[in-house]
Amino acid sequence: MSTTKIGWIGLGNMGIPMAGQLIKAGYQVTVYNRSKDKETALKEIGAMVAETPENLVSQNDVLVLMVSDDAAIEQIFNGANGLFSTDVSGKVIINMSTVSPAISKEMATLSKEKGAQYLDAPVSGSVKQAETGQLVIMVGGDETAFEQVKPILEKMGKMAVRLGDTGSGNVAKLAINSLLALYTQGLAETVIFANQQGIETEALLNLINNGAIANVFTKIKGDAIVADNYKPAFALKHIVKDLNLAKNIGLGSPLAKTALNTFEAATAKYGEEDLIAVIKQVKG
Template identity: 70%
Template sequence: MNTTKIGWIGLGNMGIPMAEQLIKAGYPITVYNRSKVKESALKNMGAEIASNPAKLLEETDVVIVMVSDDHAISEIFSGEEGLLQSKTSNKIIINMSTVSPKISKEMAEKCRDIECFYLDAPVSGSVKQAETGQLVIMVGGEEQVFEKAKPILEKLGKLALIVGSHGAGNMAKLAINSLLALYAQGLAETVVFANQNGIKTEDLLQLINNAALGNIFTKIKGDAIIGDNYKAAFALKHIVKDLGLAKDEGISSPLAETAFTTFKNAEANYGEEDIIAVIKAIK
């Protein structure tokens, strides 16, 4: 039984399986989620429920946040009953959301003001990797704080690597997700081009996955295309957000600009579907 008390905020597609991994590892977990229905799944596994983020921080040693965007982070940290209103100190707050480096730097400073510690620790991987503890975690913050948090992060991922100071984890994630967008658009365009010239999708994917270009992404998303299954593991609307954040940080390369335009145009019709639903827009 691990004695570190962990608080968890955010029970979306990724948050639930990640929190479950920590419960299975023996950590005592307390959760807070805006949608109360989602708390029941964790409660049934033994988790406690907190009434608001401030109470959650007071009742635990480490709080992990996994939400969708900068706006949600601002609300969770700075809201009326937010983390920063907590009457406590010497706690670690780990923000695993994919958000801007700017907001991580801002929240790290505010955490310092209440004598708590902040890490940005976004993840690479989707629901399947969350369910099996095989995420890749990139961390920004202070080395000594990272070392304290590392045993927890290692229950969630196969690699937890500190890459710089506050905001660096978010910057690394934006770089990786920019490549993710290029992969997805490239795969979609390749399949469409092959189909237009008489090549079956199944045959093309078998060739790709047995060649040097084959990887986990092409296998998973290729299977999704073949099965006409666009249920969101990573919603297309989220890659639009991430590419927008990368643009805000200065990315302006030809491929990145093209990808942003493609996914932004696809968002209205396919935003709630998986990222690889971009193939339907390309067709």
């Protein structure tokens, strides 16, 4: 069993299975989440609980964050009872959230001033990959800090790669999620077009899934379309956030603009549903 103690903040759809992988790997994990009911599943498999982010710091060597957006990061670091309200010297802070490179650079600078190391380490993959430790983890920040925590990251993912300085992990994740948005809308439009011409969804997906462009995403989201199941593995509102973050750092290509317009239009009705619910927006 590793002697490294891990503090975990953020227990959403991804945070719970990711933290669970570390517990199963033998790490001592202490969790904090604003919604306390989310802590129950991990307590049952051995997690301890902290009442505030501040409490989490003193008990642990490595702090992992998996939250929704820049505003949540700002609150966790600088809010009342936040990470920076206590001594963080000697800690490694791993921010696995999908946030802007700018917030990572800001928090990395503040962390360094306070004697801590900061890594941005967002992930590619959804709930199923989190549950099986098969995420792809892209990291920005100090190489020594990365090597120190790489064994931890490798318990959650099949690949953990350092891409460069602070923010580079965030940039890579925004690029990947931009492609995800383009592909999702493309899949939705393809299904609708085929249906309009008399081809059943199941028949079309069978062809795609056995052809040159077959992939895991099409299989999962295709099954969701057929089942009319839009329970969120990745909520549509989050892809809107990510496309806007990408836009803010320069993404302005024709397809990206179109996807942002489409997903933004879908948010009011389908924002809490899975991103493949965009098919309902495209169908009109």
